[in-house]
């Protein structure tokens with residue numbers, strides 16, 4: 001995929017609308033994790049070094065189309081200012097005369113951060129007038145918001161049809177890395193898929209079945225797979241509507257010669273709580289009154305063996321209820337095994353990334369994808385609207 005690059009463009013004096021994903025976690029009005037900001041800094045630094053005038057737009061949370069101070073970009077602006085040496089100003093509005101004036105007053109190399117794009121319902125509606133108003137702030141559009149590329153919103157899709165459009169460095173890195181996973185992965189290719197629900201992961205599992213050599217399943221979704229094979233799962237998470245699809249996926253993997261592994265032992269609890277009574281059980285089945293909360297030690301060791309031999313690894317979703325310390329071991333051990341591996345390692349999804357960060361292993365991973373939903377949809381084989389618009393947009 002040849003996404004249009006900014007490196008060779010003459011952008012001096014040009015106003016750039018840079019869409020980023022600064023949807024960062026906030027606590028009491030301060031940013032608690034700057035990963036998403038950091039990942040975009042190479043693009044921002046490049047634009048500034050070219051003498052561009054950079055207008056940054058992002059969404060933050062779900063204000064549902066209404067102005068809501070709880071979701072203001074102001075704290076993000078305050079944090080951002082401390083992370084760069086550039087001159088940065090804030091606009092309380094997204095579109096309209098004040099925002100336009102601020103964008104016109106920018107000097108070469110200066111940055112303007114706009115208020116939350118989603119304070120306008122028109123953003124998510126990709127409404128034409130709003131698209132034009134956003135586009136009127138700038139001469140060129142650069143999209144570095146891979147995490148929002150699966151949405152066809154005004155600032156991620158519509159605007160690309162109004163201005164000469166380019167992909168930022170992060171956007172290109174995400175697409176190139178995820179693209180190489182599906183087009184030419186070094187083998188063996190191992191997919192580790194966990195998390196709560198089969199329903200949200202079934203499509204990616206189906207799509208990966210053509211490409212991978214091993215699928216290691218963990219987390220709450222493993223229990224629907226076990227139950228589909230008539231293994232008792234007690235009160236564990238179970239999605240009846242996906243039982244048949246889970247059954248068929250195991251069958252298809254077998255037919256295609258793919259090694260699909262399920263947990264063979266568990267850490268179980270008598271309720272969904274960190275205060276619950278819990279124990280390890282050396283069995284695949286779970287008795288009534290108990291629920292599976294984490295993969296057990298045999299499963300960890302089975303998965304570690306596969307991970308050790310891998311040349312490519314994609315990991316999405318925790319192996320257990322890792323937010324509760326008692327049930328975090330499986331996820332942590334898998335994070336360590338992935339970090340230790342010599343394979344090309346790609347981790348996507350907020351929870352798996354949180355586990356990697358908690359274990360301070362982020363620098364041992366080849367690529368941490370900033371887009372949970374976007375990376376899943378990309379690997380499901382879907383064309384992301386934000387990416388498609390860059391390919392088809394004006395030049």
Ligand code: AMP
Nearest residue numbers: 195196197219220292293317319320321
């Ligand atoms: P997802 O967003 O689908 O990747 O799921 C992440 C969530 O799955 C986390 O909040 C975990 O607590 C949850 N989870 C993982 N393992 C289990 C389990 N065995 N039972 C219930 N929830 C789980």
